[in-house]
Structure formats: C-alpha cells, structure tokens
Amino acid sequence: MKTKLKLLAGTTALVLASLAQAQAESMTVVSFGGAYGAAQKEHMIDPFVAETGNEILFEDYSGGIAEIKAQVEAGNVQWDVVDIETIDLERACSEGLLEVIPQDILPAGDDGVAAAEDFVPEAIASECGVGVIVWSIIFAYNGAAEGDKPATIADFFDTEKFPGKRALRKRPQVNLEWALIADGVAPADVYSVLATEEGQARAFAKLDTIKNDIVWFDSWSQAPQLLNDGGASMVQSANGRIFSAIKEDGKPFEIVWDSHVYDLDVWAVVAGSEKKDTAFEFISYATGSKPLAGMADVAYGPTRKSSTPYVDASVNEDLPTAHLDQGLKADGIFWADFGETLGERFNEWMLK
Amino acid sequence: MKHLPAYFTFWHILGHYSLKWTAYLVLAFLMLPIVIIVPLSFNAEPYFTFTDGMLALDPAAYSTRWYQAIFSDANWLLSIKNSFLIGALAATLSTVLGTIAAVGLSSPVMPFKRLITALLLSPMIVPLIIIAAGMFFFYTRFNLVGSYAGLVIAHAALGVPFVIITVTATLSGFDRSLYNAGISMGASPVKVFWDVVIPLIRPGVISGGLFAFVTSFDEVVLVLFLAGPEQRTIPRQMFSGLREQINPTILAVATLLILISIALLVTLEILRRRSERMRGTEF
Amino acid sequence: MTPSALDANDTASARRELRRRKLTAFLFVAPLLLFLVFAFVAPIATMLVRSVYHPxxxxxxxxxxxxxxxxxxxxxxxxxxxxxxxxxxxxxxxxxxxxxxxxxxxxxxxxxxxxxxxxxxxxxxxxxxxxxxxxxxxxxxxxxxxxxxxxxxxxxxxxxxxxPDYYLTALDLEMADGGGVQPRDGAKIYVDLYTKTLRIALYITVLTLIGGYPLAYYLANAESKNANMLMVFVLLPFWTSLLVRTTSWIALLQTSGVVNSVLTGAGITRSPLEMLYTQFSTVLAMTHILMPFMILPLYSVMKGIDPSYMRAAMSMGSKPIPAFLKIYLPMTLPGLSAGVLLVFIISVGYYITPALVGGTDGQMISNIIAFHMQQSNNWELAAALGSLLLAMILVLYWVYDRFVGAGNIKLG
Incomplete structure (x- = not known):
C-alpha cells in the first residue's frame, strides 16, 4: 500500500510539474472563430508559431469587453492578445483594460513604406490596438426562399411585407443604429440622435415593433447557421461569414449592403498580460503586409496599403471598401461614452 | 404480472395495460435522446439532422469524419486530457477526505451529526452558479482562478457529498464491533481504519470515487468561471461548441461519452453486487 | 458511602471515555470540514459580503x-x-x-x-x-x-x-427621495424572473412526477429480471453527461431537427414548429434530465411495499382508485416527498440547460446571475441575486432535511 501511495504521489507531482511548465510557455490569442478564425489561424497564428517556436492557444469568444474586464478587474489575466472590434476598443482602452502598444514595433510594408504611412489612418488611431481588417455588419437573406427580396434596412424592420424571424446579435451596438435608420434618420445623424434621450427612446420603440420576430444570437458563427437551418429569414452578420458560406459551402445567400455599419478589428493586448513581449512580437508579425492580405480570403479588407498586391482582385467587389458610400462608420467614441448606459437599457428592454 | 388475478374486471385490465404502456412511453422518452445521437454522429454532412441519404441507408451518407476531427484537433485533445486529469485528481482528493470523514460521521457518538451531515452534503444542493460566483470571488485572492489547482479543489468540493453518501451507506452495513475490537486490542484508530475498515468498505469507497470522478468529468459551470484557456475540459468545449458553432464533432464526442457512461454503469453494478455479497457474508 | 464514590468514579471515567470517542469521531471529520470551509463555505460567504460591501x-x-x-x-x-x-x-x-x-x-x-x-x-x-x-x-x-x-x-x-442598493435592485425597489423604499420605475424585472423560475421548476416537478410515478410503480412491481433490465434504461440517461443530453435535445428540437422532420414528413404540421430556444424546450429537456431524480427515490420506497396490501384491498371489493389513494399513495409519501423536493431544488438553480436551449424566453434566475457575472460585470448585483436564490434553496433544503433527512439521499 505504501509503495502504491508513493507511486501515486510521485506521478501526481510529475504531472503537476509538467502542467505548470506547459502553462508558462504558451500564449493565449483570442478571436471570433468560424471562417474568420480559420483565416487568422492559417495566415497569422500558424506561420508565427512555425517561425518563432512560441506556443499559442487560439481561443474563441463572441466579442464585447466583458470578459476582458472581468479578468483585469479580478486580477487574473488569462488572455494575452485579443481581436477587438473598434466599436468596443475605445471603451476598453479608456477603462485601462488594454496595454498601450508602442507603434515603433510595427514593421514597414513589404514595399518599404513606413508603417505610419502604410496603414490606413484608422488602423493605428488608437494607442491600444493595431488594425487587422476592415469589415462590415450587413444583413443577409436566403436567395432560395420564395417571395420578395429585401433590399433596404427598412425592409429588415418591415415584418408585414417580409414576414419571418430576424436574427440579431444580442447587444445594443449596431441594432440601435439600424433601428434609427429604418425609422428615417439620415445615416450621418444617427449618432447625434442616439446621444439624446428622445433618440434612444425612438430607437427602442422601433426595435419594439419587431421584438417578437427577433432571434438573438451571441456569436457571429451562429448567423450563417441560422440562415441555413431556417431559424431566421434575415440575419445580421459580419460580411465575411456570409461570403464564406456562399463561396465555400455554395449557399444561395444574398448580402444586402444598404446601411451596413463598417468597422475595423484590431489586435490588442490585455492589460497585465504576463506575455506582453511575445504578444507585441505576435502583433507586429500578424500585421505585416502578407498576413493581413490573407484576411481577404473571407472578404475582409486589409488595413495596409502594401497588402493590396497580394489580394486576389476578384474579391474586391465583396470587400466592405467597395460599398463605403452605402454604409455608416461605427463610432467607437460614442459607444465608449454610451455603452454602459445603453447596454443597461438594452438588457432591461430584453427582459421586459 | 404474467397472469392477472381472477377478480380483475375490465377496468382493472385496462388500468393494467395503460400502466404498462405509460411506463414504456416514459422509458422511450428517457432513452430517445441517448439513442438518437449515435447515428447522427456518423453523418457525412455537417448538420445535426438525418439527411435523405442517411434515411435511405446509403453508406456514402455515413462517415467517421467527425471522429477523426476530434483526434486531429489540438483543443479537443487538450480538453480530453484535462477532463481525465482534473477528474482523477479531484476524485482522489474528495474520496480520501470523504472516506475518513464518513467513518467519523457514522460513529454513534459523533457530535452535531445532523448539522455536519447537512453541511457536508450541501455542495450537492447549492446551485452551481452560486458556488461558481463565490469561488470566482474567493479563489482569485489565492491566484487559483485559471489554474489546475483551483479546478481540482473546486471539483473535489462538489464530489464530497457523493463520497459521503456511498461510503456511509456501506458503513451502515459494517459491524462496528470489529472497529471497537481493534481499538480495545490496543491499535490506534488510524491503524484500525487502514487495516480493518478500508478493506471492508472498499466497494463503497470505489463507487463513491467514481461518482466524484463523474461529477467532475461532467461539470461545466465551475469550469466556465474558474478555468483559463489552458484548463478547457470536454464539457466546456461542448458548451462553447453548442453556443457558437454547432457541428457533428460534438455528437461524436457525445457518443464517446455515452460509451464511457455505459462502462461506468457496468462497473458500478459489479461493485454493488460485490458489496452486497460482502454484507451477506457478515450476517 | 463507598458504592456511591465508586459510582462517581465510574461515571467520570465513562464520561471521559465518551468524550474521547466523540473527539476521535470529530477528528475523523475535521480534515474534510476544514477543506470544505476553505473550498466551499468561504467562497459563498465572500459572495454574501460582496452583495452589501462595495468600496x-x-x-x-x-x-x-x-x-x-x-x-x-x-x-x-x-x-x-x-x-x-x-x-x-x-x-x-x-x-x-x-x-x-x-x-x-x-x-x-x-x-x-x-x-x-x-x-x-x-x-x-x-x-x-x-x-x-x-x-x-x-x-x-x-x-x-x-x-x-x-x-x-x-x-x-x-x-x-x-x-443595501443591490438587494433593492434585485427586488425591483429603490430608495425614495425622502428616505424609505419605493418600487422602481419600469417593469418588474427580477421579481418576475424569480416567479418565472419557480413556475418553470414547478412545471418540471409536476411533469417528472406524472411520468416518474407510473414508471417507478411499474418497475417496482415487474418481475425482477425484467425490472433490472428496464432499470438500465433509467440509469443510463442518469449517468450520461448533462451536455450530451442537452446536445441531443438541440438535435431533436431545432427547426430542421428530427422532431420537425417527422412532424412535417407525416403531414401533421405544414411548416416546422419553433421549439428550440423557448421555455418549452427548457422545460422538456430539464424534465428529461431530472426524471431519474424522481424515479429513483420512488422506486426504492415502492420496492419495499408489499403488493399484497393492494391485492387484499382490491380482492375485498375496493375500487382500484380509492384503494390506491387510501392505501398505496400514503405509503409512497417518503419517496414522493424526496423526489419532489429534490427535483424542485435542483431545477430552481439550474443553469446549463436553459442557457443552451432556453433562448430569451426560457432563461431562469441562474442565467441572469451568470449574465451579471460575465456580461454586464455587475458582480454586486449578481451576488445579491445569488444570495436571494441561496436563501430560497436553503429554506427548501431545510424542509428536505426535516421531512426526508439529508443523509437519506439515494444514488442509483
């Protein structure tokens, strides 16, 4: 019995030691999964791992700052690098949840142009993140379904003319903007209207009109699934998800670009990360001309001008940059100020 | 129930058969979800439904690709390793502490017996979300959030009630005079415990340990709150898969888990029979 | 004189002996108690403190x-x-x-x-x-x-x-301007949620009872070989991972799922029914998951009831229903109360299944606590909501301990 016990204790100690070691080495990178995550894995994570020998745990999340905030405030930071939508970036940055990224770590483009000129200005506008993609929130429908085809955001809110469930991401961002546009507010005025008490009431009232027809989802990956299995007839989605369902899986989905809300995603480093240096090394690698060009696989535009030569020209029509005139730029500053207030109001509205 | 008594009227007979059919209906309800998952996991297409090809029993509509997907995905492999490791360590911890405690608890002179029993069993009753929130607040102070140690401790606490229940049940058939005899012959309580009590209650201890293992193996709420990316477990991986990207890999994992449950069930049955036999020889 | 002195001596040593044995028994329990105080009790205490203390x-x-x-x-x-x-x-x-x-x-x-x-x-x-x-x-x-x-x-x-603000919020109240407490503007959110949670738990308890009682009765009275075989069909779901069973309900109930395919295929419904992500799917899946908790205590009590009681009553001309109500049902009460309380207690605090199949409509109080922990980061409100839930559970647990005895829980 005694020897058995000793053996058990020995093995346990060994196992724990090896676990502790494994823990020390690998860095955790968090992004949105699905087709986008697969593209990042192929063009950024795997080459970086192969080149530097660093281990990376690649995790999925569904966006927002809550999880980062919980880690930073509780003082146990689990994530190192996170892909954040710029609509959330300013808030996370101003609340001290992210490390400041020194911009001199960013290499010049493959054509030799310095990083500061090579990046589109929005991509390096924040001290807390470096742009990865230009993407857009659109809505899509199943082209194989019978009946009229929706063409505008007003159609999305018109359940009489277009019956069926609408799938929306469970957060106030973008949904409130769309509600106002559908209610007749000019895209240019959306944020100034939404900053007023009346504007907020108006947006929620508009959402109320379709509340019973909304299917809520948490993660972008669910959007094409809902469209595919008939859970919703129109879905809000990141454009790349639908693009990939059309191109890769041959789905008869159609994207509606009217009033799309375009935004950037950035790589950021969680404040207090123990692997800050590796994290910076990763970001400077992943935002090189070539890795960024890989994001066009899923119809997300690169944030460096020098990436353009690597991008297959046939995809240009599907990039958000080809539709900017129909779109609205997501306002990260607005959401930094109003995220709390509108978030709470949105939750209460949901529970009612 | 083969032949019905003579005094049975028509209504008795109707009652008898409707009871029988109700029972079978409920059994079907209990088994359906378990049975349905197995064929679905061999779907050649990335859906959760039976395709036309599957219904026509076309071999091309079936495939083992989702099983291959599990074993070629680093995240699944890590979570399988973690589930077994955390489960084994947590079960060991709760079995050792729980067995010793059960011996004290089954003593007729144990002070505050009822209160302490209720306390020791409470991890089974308190909602997991409350435990998870509390542990998240408290374990953070000791740097236990996002560590293996934290999860092992948390899961061991959850497993304790099951060990207490099974071991005290075995001890209730245990003849205390054996223990007292050992003590009166001058052996220390620890020695008597180790040499006399343990061998006799071993089946109960092992099944308690299995219960504790399964509790940890199946647990996901505490993992969601306390684990870091390194400590992902099978249920955690399934949970996020169901929330984010539903694909049949989850069904393949589920089928494997059903096989594990069958193995556990058989083991427990064997243990139960052995325990009954041992008790039988005592009387 | 002498005998009583001896007595006193005896009593004293007997008392000492008893104290020693009590202490030994307690020392056996002590390591586990210490462990649980750290691993389980202290965390819950921290949560309670957090619900009122926020510096x-x-x-x-x-x-x-x-x-x-x-x-x-x-x-x-x-x-x-x-x-x-x-x-x-x-x-x-x-x-x-x-x-x-x-x-x-x-x-x-x-x-x-x-x-x-x-x-x-x-x-x-x-x-x-x-x-x-x-x-x-x-x-x-x-x-x-x-x-x-x-x-x-x-x-x-x-x-x-x-x-006390977080408790007030959790009860849909707020401080009035002139002191005192008044209902918060807008709809009642959390009180409604608690009532909804209790209502869902009640549905589940009733459903498990309706299904579980006849099945337990049938199993307890079937021939033992047959009964053992059928018992496996109760125990296998019981031992199967919760996530597996929930996954399966998703596959069954989704829009293009198995149930809908059968219904539309058989011409019973024209278009697929919306079953997944509703309160209905939460209740159904949880009824399935908790059914064994009802069957097992009922079965173990019914197994001990001599069938000759009922037979005697019926052979003497009693109608089956009155015979059942007057004789059989009262004898199954211990198992019945154990099953009912256990299922109710477990369902009130359930999190995983509503989170996965509940949609918006099927969310219970645990889900909102998780929401405030993970999404809105309002940990104090989560703690207050959790403390109220804990209080409810403890009352139920106390009732359970009173009527059933916490130590009498049977596992398989």
Missing part, C-alpha cells in the same frame, strides 16, 4: 466624498466640492479609471455614465490650477447634467461602502 467608489474619489459630507443633498453642492470632484475626475482620467467611476455611478443613476466619461475626456486636457479655481463651471460647460443635483446625489450615494 470601489469610496476608494476612487475619497476627497470628493469628504467634500460632499456636509452637503444637504437638496441644492447644487458648493463650488469648492465640485472643484474637488473636477480635480478627482481629471486624475482618474489620467489613470484610466474614469470609466470605472462612470460605470459605478451609472448603476445609481442610469444614463450618467456618458456624462462622466465625456466630461472626463474633456477635463483630461485642462490645467490643474484652472480646475481648482473654476472646476464646477468647467464641468457645467462640459455637460449640463452637472447643474442638476441628481448626479451629485448619485455620486454621494455610490460612495457608501456598505449599501
């Missing part, structure tokens, strides 16, 4: 709170106090903590977070001396809300380290 604001702006101490709370606070706050806010903006403050104040006064954040951004560029002399005016220029005493009152109230 964040008092640590962020101690000087402002000091300056607001003598303010009557009626008119605008004195200019000096406002200037102190302006300086505090600028410092916080520099330390990137103004967002934290805004979040906290917003809980007391919804809508104030944008005021504080936007002002903090503007103040960050101001000169210290300027702020010290005209802080109040600068604030008012940044946002008109600073001229309303309401926000100042919210700041002062949020500064209290100990607060």
């Amino acid at each position: 964040v604001v008092s640590e962020l702006i101690p000087e402002t709170l000091e300056a607001l101490k003598d303010w009557d709370g009626e008119a605008l606070p004195p200019a000096e106090a406002r200037a102190v706050f302006a300086a505090d806010l600028k410092r916080l903006a520099g330390e990137r903590l103004s967002g934290k403050l805004a979040e906290e104040i917003n809980r007391a006064l919804p809508g104030s977070s944008s005021t504080i954040k936007a002002s903090a951004r503007k103040l960050g560029r101001m000169d210290d001396a300027e702020l010290a002399s005209a802080g109040g005016a600068i604030l008012a220029a940044a946002d008109a809300a600073w001229e309303n005493p309401k926000i100042w009152k919210a700041i002062r109230d949020a500064g209290a380290a100990y607060t």
Whole structure:
C-alpha cells in the first residue's frame, strides 16, 4: 500500500510539474472563430508559431469587453492578445483594460513604406490596438426562399411585407443604429440622435415593433447557421461569414449592403498580460503586409496599403471598401461614452 | 404480472395495460435522446439532422469524419486530457477526505451529526452558479482562478457529498464491533481504519470515487468561471461548441461519452453486487 | 458511602471515555470540514459580503466624498466640492479609471455614465490650477447634467461602502427621495424572473412526477429480471453527461431537427414548429434530465411495499382508485416527498440547460446571475441575486432535511 501511495504521489507531482511548465510557455490569442478564425489561424497564428517556436492557444469568444474586464478587474489575466472590434476598443482602452502598444514595433510594408504611412489612418488611431481588417455588419437573406427580396434596412424592420424571424446579435451596438435608420434618420445623424434621450427612446420603440420576430444570437458563427437551418429569414452578420458560406459551402445567400455599419478589428493586448513581449512580437508579425492580405480570403479588407498586391482582385467587389458610400462608420467614441448606459437599457428592454 | 388475478374486471385490465404502456412511453422518452445521437454522429454532412441519404441507408451518407476531427484537433485533445486529469485528481482528493470523514460521521457518538451531515452534503444542493460566483470571488485572492489547482479543489468540493453518501451507506452495513475490537486490542484508530475498515468498505469507497470522478468529468459551470484557456475540459468545449458553432464533432464526442457512461454503469453494478455479497457474508 | 464514590468514579471515567470517542469521531471529520470551509463555505460567504460591501467608489474619489459630507443633498453642492470632484475626475482620467467611476455611478443613476466619461475626456486636457479655481463651471460647460443635483446625489450615494442598493435592485425597489423604499420605475424585472423560475421548476416537478410515478410503480412491481433490465434504461440517461443530453435535445428540437422532420414528413404540421430556444424546450429537456431524480427515490420506497396490501384491498371489493389513494399513495409519501423536493431544488438553480436551449424566453434566475457575472460585470448585483436564490434553496433544503433527512439521499 505504501509503495502504491508513493507511486501515486510521485506521478501526481510529475504531472503537476509538467502542467505548470506547459502553462508558462504558451500564449493565449483570442478571436471570433468560424471562417474568420480559420483565416487568422492559417495566415497569422500558424506561420508565427512555425517561425518563432512560441506556443499559442487560439481561443474563441463572441466579442464585447466583458470578459476582458472581468479578468483585469479580478486580477487574473488569462488572455494575452485579443481581436477587438473598434466599436468596443475605445471603451476598453479608456477603462485601462488594454496595454498601450508602442507603434515603433510595427514593421514597414513589404514595399518599404513606413508603417505610419502604410496603414490606413484608422488602423493605428488608437494607442491600444493595431488594425487587422476592415469589415462590415450587413444583413443577409436566403436567395432560395420564395417571395420578395429585401433590399433596404427598412425592409429588415418591415415584418408585414417580409414576414419571418430576424436574427440579431444580442447587444445594443449596431441594432440601435439600424433601428434609427429604418425609422428615417439620415445615416450621418444617427449618432447625434442616439446621444439624446428622445433618440434612444425612438430607437427602442422601433426595435419594439419587431421584438417578437427577433432571434438573438451571441456569436457571429451562429448567423450563417441560422440562415441555413431556417431559424431566421434575415440575419445580421459580419460580411465575411456570409461570403464564406456562399463561396465555400455554395449557399444561395444574398448580402444586402444598404446601411451596413463598417468597422475595423484590431489586435490588442490585455492589460497585465504576463506575455506582453511575445504578444507585441505576435502583433507586429500578424500585421505585416502578407498576413493581413490573407484576411481577404473571407472578404475582409486589409488595413495596409502594401497588402493590396497580394489580394486576389476578384474579391474586391465583396470587400466592405467597395460599398463605403452605402454604409455608416461605427463610432467607437460614442459607444465608449454610451455603452454602459445603453447596454443597461438594452438588457432591461430584453427582459421586459 | 404474467397472469392477472381472477377478480380483475375490465377496468382493472385496462388500468393494467395503460400502466404498462405509460411506463414504456416514459422509458422511450428517457432513452430517445441517448439513442438518437449515435447515428447522427456518423453523418457525412455537417448538420445535426438525418439527411435523405442517411434515411435511405446509403453508406456514402455515413462517415467517421467527425471522429477523426476530434483526434486531429489540438483543443479537443487538450480538453480530453484535462477532463481525465482534473477528474482523477479531484476524485482522489474528495474520496480520501470523504472516506475518513464518513467513518467519523457514522460513529454513534459523533457530535452535531445532523448539522455536519447537512453541511457536508450541501455542495450537492447549492446551485452551481452560486458556488461558481463565490469561488470566482474567493479563489482569485489565492491566484487559483485559471489554474489546475483551483479546478481540482473546486471539483473535489462538489464530489464530497457523493463520497459521503456511498461510503456511509456501506458503513451502515459494517459491524462496528470489529472497529471497537481493534481499538480495545490496543491499535490506534488510524491503524484500525487502514487495516480493518478500508478493506471492508472498499466497494463503497470505489463507487463513491467514481461518482466524484463523474461529477467532475461532467461539470461545466465551475469550469466556465474558474478555468483559463489552458484548463478547457470536454464539457466546456461542448458548451462553447453548442453556443457558437454547432457541428457533428460534438455528437461524436457525445457518443464517446455515452460509451464511457455505459462502462461506468457496468462497473458500478459489479461493485454493488460485490458489496452486497460482502454484507451477506457478515450476517 | 463507598458504592456511591465508586459510582462517581465510574461515571467520570465513562464520561471521559465518551468524550474521547466523540473527539476521535470529530477528528475523523475535521480534515474534510476544514477543506470544505476553505473550498466551499468561504467562497459563498465572500459572495454574501460582496452583495452589501462595495468600496470601489469610496476608494476612487475619497476627497470628493469628504467634500460632499456636509452637503444637504437638496441644492447644487458648493463650488469648492465640485472643484474637488473636477480635480478627482481629471486624475482618474489620467489613470484610466474614469470609466470605472462612470460605470459605478451609472448603476445609481442610469444614463450618467456618458456624462462622466465625456466630461472626463474633456477635463483630461485642462490645467490643474484652472480646475481648482473654476472646476464646477468647467464641468457645467462640459455637460449640463452637472447643474442638476441628481448626479451629485448619485455620486454621494455610490460612495457608501456598505449599501443595501443591490438587494433593492434585485427586488425591483429603490430608495425614495425622502428616505424609505419605493418600487422602481419600469417593469418588474427580477421579481418576475424569480416567479418565472419557480413556475418553470414547478412545471418540471409536476411533469417528472406524472411520468416518474407510473414508471417507478411499474418497475417496482415487474418481475425482477425484467425490472433490472428496464432499470438500465433509467440509469443510463442518469449517468450520461448533462451536455450530451442537452446536445441531443438541440438535435431533436431545432427547426430542421428530427422532431420537425417527422412532424412535417407525416403531414401533421405544414411548416416546422419553433421549439428550440423557448421555455418549452427548457422545460422538456430539464424534465428529461431530472426524471431519474424522481424515479429513483420512488422506486426504492415502492420496492419495499408489499403488493399484497393492494391485492387484499382490491380482492375485498375496493375500487382500484380509492384503494390506491387510501392505501398505496400514503405509503409512497417518503419517496414522493424526496423526489419532489429534490427535483424542485435542483431545477430552481439550474443553469446549463436553459442557457443552451432556453433562448430569451426560457432563461431562469441562474442565467441572469451568470449574465451579471460575465456580461454586464455587475458582480454586486449578481451576488445579491445569488444570495436571494441561496436563501430560497436553503429554506427548501431545510424542509428536505426535516421531512426526508439529508443523509437519506439515494444514488442509483
């Protein structure tokens, strides 16, 4: 019995030691999964791992700052690098949840142009993140379904003319903007209207009109699934998800670009990360001309001008940059100020 | 129930058969979800439904690709390793502490017996979300959030009630005079415990340990709150898969888990029979 | 004389012996008790404390709170106090903590977070001396809300380290202006949620009873070989992972799922039914998951009932239903109460299944606690909601212990 016990204790100690070691080495990178995550894995994570020998745990999340905030405030930071939508970036940055990224770590483009000129200005506008993609929130429908085809955001809110469930991401961002546009507010005025008490009431009232027809989802990956299995007839989605369902899986989905809300995603480093240096090394690698060009696989535009030569020209029509005139730029500053207030109001509205 | 008594009227007979059919209906309800998952996991297409090809029993509509997907995905492999490791360590911890405690608890002179029993069993009753929130607040102070140690401790606490229940049940058939005899012959309580009590209650201890293992193996709420990316477990991986990207890999994992449950069930049955036999020889 | 002295001696040594045995028994339990106190009791205690103790604001702006101490709370606070706050806010903006403050104040006064954040951004560029002399005016220029005493009152109230506010919120109440408690504006959110949770738990309990009682009766009275075989069909689901069973219900109930295919294929329904992500799917899946908890205690009690009682009653001419109600049912009460209480207690605190199949409609109180832990980061409100849930569970557990005995739980 005694020897058995000793053996058990020995093995346990060994196992724990090896676990502790494994823990020390690998860095955790968090992004949105699905087709986008697969593209990042192929063009950024795997080459970086192969080149530097660093281990990376690649995790999925569904966006927002809550999880980062919980880690930073509780003082146990689990994530190192996170892909954040710029609509959330300013808030996370101003609340001290992210490390400041020194911009001199960013290499010049493959054509030799310095990083500061090579990046589109929005991509390096924040001290807390470096742009990865230009993407857009659109809505899509199943082209194989019978009946009229929706063409505008007003159609999305018109359940009489277009019956069926609408799938929306469970957060106030973008949904409130769309509600106002559908209610007749000019895209240019959306944020100034939404900053007023009346504007907020108006947006929620508009959402109320379709509340019973909304299917809520948490993660972008669910959007094409809902469209595919008939859970919703129109879905809000990141454009790349639908693009990939059309191109890769041959789905008869159609994207509606009217009033799309375009935004950037950035790589950021969680404040207090123990692997800050590796994290910076990763970001400077992943935002090189070539890795960024890989994001066009899923119809997300690169944030460096020098990436353009690597991008297959046939995809240009599907990039958000080809539709900017129909779109609205997501306002990260607005959401930094109003995220709390509108978030709470949105939750209460949901529970009612 | 083969032949019905003579005094049975028509209504008795109707009652008898409707009871029988109700029972079978409920059994079907209990088994359906378990049975349905197995064929679905061999779907050649990335859906959760039976395709036309599957219904026509076309071999091309079936495939083992989702099983291959599990074993070629680093995240699944890590979570399988973690589930077994955390489960084994947590079960060991709760079995050792729980067995010793059960011996004290089954003593007729144990002070505050009822209160302490209720306390020791409470991890089974308190909602997991409350435990998870509390542990998240408290374990953070000791740097236990996002560590293996934290999860092992948390899961061991959850497993304790099951060990207490099974071991005290075995001890209730245990003849205390054996223990007292050992003590009166001058052996220390620890020695008597180790040499006399343990061998006799071993089946109960092992099944308690299995219960504790399964509790940890199946647990996901505490993992969601306390684990870091390194400590992902099978249920955690399934949970996020169901929330984010539903694909049949989850069904393949589920089928494997059903096989594990069958193995556990058989083991427990064997243990139960052995325990009954041992008790039988005592009387 | 002598016999009684001997007696006293005997009693004393017997007492000593008893004390020694009590101590030994306790020492066996002690390691586990210590472990559970650390691993389980202390965390729950921490949660209870967290629901009332929240010193964040008092640590962020101690000087402002000091300056607001003598303010009557009626008119605008004195200019000096406002200037102190302006300086505090600028410092916080520099330390990137103004967002934290805004979040906290917003809980007391919804809508104030944008005021504080936007002002903090503007103040960050101001000169210290300027702020010290005209802080109040600068604030008012940044946002008109600073001229309303309401926000100042919210700041002062949020500064209290100990607060019953989270319990009030959890009960849909708020502090009235003149002291006292009043219902919060808007719909009742959390009280409705507690009632909904109890209602769902009740549905599940009733359903498991309706299905479980006849099955347990059938199994208890079937031939033992047959019964053992059928018992496997109860135990296998019981031992199968919760996630597996929930996964399976998703496959069964989704729009293009198995049930809908059968229904439309058989021509029973024209278009697929919306079953997944509703309260219906939550109740159905949880009934399935908790059914064994009802069957097992019923079965073990019914197994011990001699069938000759019923037979005797019926052979003497009693009708089956009265015979059942008068004779059989009372004898199964111990198993019945154990099953009912166990299923009810477990369902009230359930999280995973509603989270996965409940959609918006099927969310229970645990899901909202998780939401405030993980999404809205309002940990204090989560703690208050959790404490109320815990209180409910403890009452039920006490009832269970009274009537069934916590130690009598049977596992398979």
